[in-house]
Amino acid sequence: MHEMMIATELLSQLDDLAAEHGLSRITHVSVAAGELRGIVPEALDMAFAEASHGTAAEGATLELEIVPTRARCRQCGQVFQPTVDSFLCPGCNLADVEFLAGHDIVLSRIDGDS
Ligand SMILES: [Zn+2]
Numbered sequence: 001m002h003e004m005m006i007a008t009e010l011l012s013q014l015d016d017l018a019a020e021h022g023l024s025r026i027t028h029v030s031v032a033a034g035e036l037r038g039i040v041p042e043a044l045d046m047a048f049a050e051a052s053h054g055t056a057a058e059g060a061t062l063e064l065e066i067v068p069t070r071a072r073c074r075q076c077g078q079v080f081q082p083t084v085d086s087f088l089c090p091g092c093n094l095a096d097v098e099f100l101a102g103h104d105i106v107l108s109r110i111d112g113d114s
Contacts, residue, residue, distance in 0.1 A: 003039060006105060007047035011055055013107055018056040023112035026057040030109035032065045034102040036084075039064065056112070069102030 010031065018026055029048075033039050041064050052058045072079045073089035074096045080089065087095045 003043040003047040004051065006033075006037075006039065007044060007051040010048070010105075010107065011051050011057055014057045014110065015055060017107070017110060018112060021112070022114050023056060023110075024114060026060045026110055026112040028061050028063070028109070028111040029057065029107065030063045030065065031105065032067050032108045033105045034067050035069045036099070036102040037105060039066070039105075065108070067101055067104075070100040071097040071102075072100055073097055 010029070014026055014029065017023075044064060045062055048057075048060075048062050052060065069082055070079060071082050071087065073091060073094065075094050076089065076091045078089055078091040079100065080091075082088075082097065087097050089095070089097065
């Protein structure tokens with residue numbers, strides 16, 4: 001269950017951010033996650049709730065935004081949105097792509113009380 005690893009990683013970032021901004025409690029977290037990471041939102045919710053016990057983010061609401069995959073063809077330069085099972089360029093039909101988005105997991109917003 002890789003959602004638990006992601007939740008643990010997020011919580012360690014949240015701990016640092018809470019300390020940095022003098023927050024005693026984090027109430028809301030927004031996360032933008034690349035589609036290619038294949039996160040199951042319900043599984044991440046559960047993992048986050050479990051892993052946040054005893055941290056500043058305990059009880060915080062978690063909002064997950066899935067960021068669509070974007071790739072650029074190395075052959076013809078076309079930027080397109082590949083699907084999970086096909087990375088073929090619609091311009092030249094080759095699968096020689098560089099991913100521009102779809103892999104990253106980013107904390108886009110946190111709310112909290114000081
Ligand atoms: Zn191409």
